[in-house]
Amino acid sequence: MKRIFFVLSIAISACAFSSCFTNPITGRKTVNAVSEDEMRTMASAEYKKFLAANPPVNGTPESEMVKKVGNKLATATQQYLTSIGKANLIQGYQWEFNLVNSKEVNAWCMPGGKVVVYSGILPQTQDETGLAVVLGHEIAHAVARHSNERFTDQYITQFGTQVLSSVVKTNSDAVNNIFDYAVGISGTGLLLKFSRNQESEADEMGLYLMAMAGYNPEQAIPFWQRMGSQGAKVWELASSHPSDETRIKNIQKFLPKAKQYYKPQ
Template identity: 30%
Template sequence: MLKKIFLTVSASLFLSACATSPTGRSQFIYMPDNQVNQMGLQAFDSMKSKNPISTNARYNQFAQCVAYGITQEVGGQWEVVVFEDDTLNAFALPGNKIGVHSGLIDLVDNQDQLAAVIGHEIGHVLSRHSNERLSQETAVSTGLSMVQAVTQPQTAMGQTALGMLGVGAQYGVILPYSRIHETEADTIGLDLMAKAGFDPRQSINLWLKMDQASKGGQPIEFMSTHPAHASRIDNLNQHMNQALQLQQQALSAGKRPNCVK
């Protein structure tokens, strides 16, 4: 009898936690979004207090300009911070927070390449990938203690929680997004940058530059926390015609970003 009740409750929980990503993929979303957003806010505040923030006006203006163009397509108020860090990294967190490392700004050639990275990271947020990973973890093993854990990043549980949000490398924990998440973020990011008027073809050049930099021994934190798969460029090319059409529509609508590095 108890087993039957347990199975019934479990089935009800599973059904209530079913969601659909922006690309139409079925997801298991168990955590309330407001709690995940709060975790993102706490993680971002912690990073700002522990990591140097760039005072380079040119870098800040460039990152703000590119991020603004993309976030205009998704709505909401987004905070953008450039961190003084030579590693090639950028990230977006639940709660509308974007971080860009100065090393990445040094690497990119133009606004479109930076837009490719920021669009990709916002794609993770729009797809609720952090919530999906946290939901899987809480459902399987740790319960809601994961929610409180993020307030204690020095603990093992806190480090795991932060890793699931996508900033684990900052705390010595790397929990990569899955191949499915990466492909989804690539596709969404490509469309986002195109809708904002950026050139989606530069996404290919960006990933080629990242790959080249990694072979040269540069620290690529972005690619360590977001594993580069051989199929990434193929996937982008498969969606390129659609993205170019979206860009043409954006240009016709007067969306012409002009962010100077």
């Protein structure tokens, strides 16, 4: 599929231009080669294709729970970013939370707030709070612009600091392939694989976001213990996520801060 990259301004070589992104929650700095507008547009098209091939479940208690928990997290994210003057970071987001029938233990969130939860993860999440651990983590990947970062890393590997607009003219297929690598989906599976740093950052942010949405962040620990004990490592973070032990240690480190955000409902 041909894609057209409308916004082509990039400053890949240094973090001193508008393409530099500072995570508003963790402070981590990254470089984004493509505008978020462009990422959202492309992700939205991928999301539509995915749902056409994998019709979402509607009108069941499970699908309603996915929408309820997802929307609570989205609202909390919006309110928090607004409170720190960073609402522009999710400007243009049109959140969608869909459940699909699949044995896969999986969930993901594309740029722009396009979320899918696979029914195979529900036995692990068990309840709303468990689902909030997963959705907080996935929403964090999007808010932290991890797909854009992956796109940028791969682009630099292949094309160095060549300006994106000229590469698109001569080698658009390669650029499209990089997009598929960063955001694309195939069949029922997500091709995207985040780095370990990104996974850790998503764990940290996800913990804060679930707390802001009124879910007890302490429940993240039994969730990850369940995932670990059942060897359930099939979802998006399968390849590069920290070991279960490291992940739980990290979560324990961030729990005191998460609890400050927690407002029981």
